[in-house]
Amino acid sequence: MKKRSARRILAAAVAVGVGLALSACGSSGGAGGEVAGGDYSGPKVTINFWNGWTGGAAPVLVPRLVDKFNTEHKNIVVKDVPMEWADLAKKMPLAVKAGKGPDVAVAHGDDVATYAAQGLLLKSESIVKSLGYSADDFPEGLMKAGSYQDAQYGIPWSVTPLGLYVNKDVLKAASLDPETVPTDKASYMDALAKLKAAGVQGEWVDGYVFTGTFEFESLLWQFGGDLFDKNVSKATFNSDAGVQALTHMVDLVKQGYSPANVAQDGNINALIAGKTAFNWNGVWQTTNTAFDKLQWTATAVPQIGTEKAVWSSSTHWMFMNNKGQDKNKTAAAATFVKWMNDNSADWPQTGELPASNSVRDDPALVQKYPNLKPFLDELPYAHYETSAPGITNATATVTVAVNEALTGKKSPKEALDDAVAKANTLLKQNADTYGE
Incomplete structure (x- = not known):
C-alpha cells in the first residue's frame, strides 16, 4: 500500500524502562529483564530502523527527522533502512532470528499481530508505560491495533x-x-x-x-x-x-x-x-x-x-526481538520513537496524519495544512485494520468479492458469500498456524 507518516516539537525527558519480555510464540532468544533509560544516556549505539518509505516520504523522513534526531542525540545514531513494504515483511523473520534484523521498525496495523505471533517482537507494555503513553494519547481503538493476546507490541505512529x-x-x-x-x-x-x-x-x-x-x-x-x-x-x-x-x-x-x-x-x-x-x-x-x-x-x-x-489504515512502531538483542539499542530505540512522535507535525507532507493526539490537535497543524481538516474530523469514527495473525490473506478475499460484483460476474450476495467461505477457510488455517 502507498504510505506516509511523522510528528512535532515536544522533546520530553522521560524515564525509559524497557521490558524485554519475549513474545508469546517461538521466541528467538532476545535479552530479558528491564532496561533503564531516561533520555537514553548509555554508551553510544547505532540502531537500525527498517521502514517502507522509499518514495516521496523519504525526503521528509531522513533529512528533516532522522538526521535532526541524530544531530540532537550524540550517543545514538539511527540508520534509516528503507525498502518496499512487501520486502520488509519477507526479510524480517529470518533477519530477526539470525540477530540481523532492525532494532526498531514500522508496520501497518494488520501486520503487527503476525510479527508478534512469529516471535519477532518484544512486548512493549513497559516501554509504553515508561514513555508516558496510554490509549488516550491516540485515536480511539488505535492502540489496540498494536496488541496481540492481550499484550502490547506496537506504538501508534500514523493514520490515513x-x-x-x-x-x-x-x-x-x-x-x-x-x-x-x-x-x-x-x-x-x-x-x-x-x-x-x-x-x-x-x-x-x-x-x-x-x-x-x-x-x-x-x-x-x-x-x-x-x-x-x-x-x-x-x-x-x-x-x-x-x-x-x-x-x-x-x-x-x-x-x-x-x-x-x-x-x-x-x-x-x-x-x-x-x-x-x-x-x-x-x-x-x-x-x-x-x-x-x-x-x-x-x-x-x-x-x-x-x-x-x-x-x-495505520502504522505502528515495533521493537524487534533479535537473537541476542542489545538492551541498550532497544532503550535507544524507545528514545527515538518518542522523539519521532513528538516531532511529527510536518509528517502530513507525506500524506499521513500523526497518530499522536497532542500533535494532531495543535491548531497550528490545520493552519499549515488546511486540506487535512476533514480527515482529522473523521478520526472519531474511523475504523482501523483488523488485528490478528495472518489476517491479510483473509481480508484479501474482500477485494475479490468487490471486483466480482462490480464487473458483473456475481451478484453482491453471491460474491460476498463465496468470499466469506474462502476467508473462513483461511482464518482456520491461520489459527492452526499461529496456535490461536
Missing part, C-alpha cells in the same frame, strides 16, 4: 483515513454549487443524478484495494456491519450490511453514475482529468501534485448508511 475528493470545476460545469458538498445519501445521490443529467458520471467505482475495497469497508461499517466477529474467527462481511454496501456500489454502475470496469487508479485519474466529480480516496492524495492545476476540495465521506464510519 479515506475522504471524498471533489473536482469543483466539474460541479460548476454541471450547474451544481461547488461549495455545497453532499454529506448524506440523499444529497449525494441527488448530486449524482444532476451530474448524470449533465452528461457526467459523478463517481467512478473500481474493484481494487485502491479504492474500491476501502469504500466498501467504509459502507459496511456505515450500515452497521463488520468484517469479522469479535474473536476474528469468522468472517461476517456477507451480512445484510455487507450486501447493502456492495449493492450500493454496484447500483452506481447499473444506474449509469459510474462507468463499468474502471481500471485501477482510473477514478482518481478521471477526477484530475475533469471527467468525474467525486472520488473516495485516502488522505495521501492531498500531496498529489497533479491537484495543483485543479479547483478541488476534500471533505468527509458521505454517510450513505445508518451511522458515520470511514476506513483508515
Whole structure:
C-alpha cells in the first residue's frame, strides 16, 4: 500500500524502562529483564530502523527527522533502512532470528499481530508505560491495533483515513454549487443524478484495494456491519450490511453514475482529468501534485448508511526481538520513537496524519495544512485494520468479492458469500498456524 507518516516539537525527558519480555510464540532468544533509560544516556549505539518509505516520504523522513534526531542525540545514531513494504515483511523473520534484523521498525496495523505471533517482537507494555503513553494519547481503538493476546507490541505512529475528493470545476460545469458538498445519501445521490443529467458520471467505482475495497469497508461499517466477529474467527462481511454496501456500489454502475470496469487508479485519474466529480480516496492524495492545476476540495465521506464510519489504515512502531538483542539499542530505540512522535507535525507532507493526539490537535497543524481538516474530523469514527495473525490473506478475499460484483460476474450476495467461505477457510488455517 502507498504510505506516509511523522510528528512535532515536544522533546520530553522521560524515564525509559524497557521490558524485554519475549513474545508469546517461538521466541528467538532476545535479552530479558528491564532496561533503564531516561533520555537514553548509555554508551553510544547505532540502531537500525527498517521502514517502507522509499518514495516521496523519504525526503521528509531522513533529512528533516532522522538526521535532526541524530544531530540532537550524540550517543545514538539511527540508520534509516528503507525498502518496499512487501520486502520488509519477507526479510524480517529470518533477519530477526539470525540477530540481523532492525532494532526498531514500522508496520501497518494488520501486520503487527503476525510479527508478534512469529516471535519477532518484544512486548512493549513497559516501554509504553515508561514513555508516558496510554490509549488516550491516540485515536480511539488505535492502540489496540498494536496488541496481540492481550499484550502490547506496537506504538501508534500514523493514520490515513479515506475522504471524498471533489473536482469543483466539474460541479460548476454541471450547474451544481461547488461549495455545497453532499454529506448524506440523499444529497449525494441527488448530486449524482444532476451530474448524470449533465452528461457526467459523478463517481467512478473500481474493484481494487485502491479504492474500491476501502469504500466498501467504509459502507459496511456505515450500515452497521463488520468484517469479522469479535474473536476474528469468522468472517461476517456477507451480512445484510455487507450486501447493502456492495449493492450500493454496484447500483452506481447499473444506474449509469459510474462507468463499468474502471481500471485501477482510473477514478482518481478521471477526477484530475475533469471527467468525474467525486472520488473516495485516502488522505495521501492531498500531496498529489497533479491537484495543483485543479479547483478541488476534500471533505468527509458521505454517510450513505445508518451511522458515520470511514476506513483508515495505520502504522505502528515495533521493537524487534533479535537473537541476542542489545538492551541498550532497544532503550535507544524507545528514545527515538518518542522523539519521532513528538516531532511529527510536518509528517502530513507525506500524506499521513500523526497518530499522536497532542500533535494532531495543535491548531497550528490545520493552519499549515488546511486540506487535512476533514480527515482529522473523521478520526472519531474511523475504523482501523483488523488485528490478528495472518489476517491479510483473509481480508484479501474482500477485494475479490468487490471486483466480482462490480464487473458483473456475481451478484453482491453471491460474491460476498463465496468470499466469506474462502476467508473462513483461511482464518482456520491461520489459527492452526499461529496456535490461536
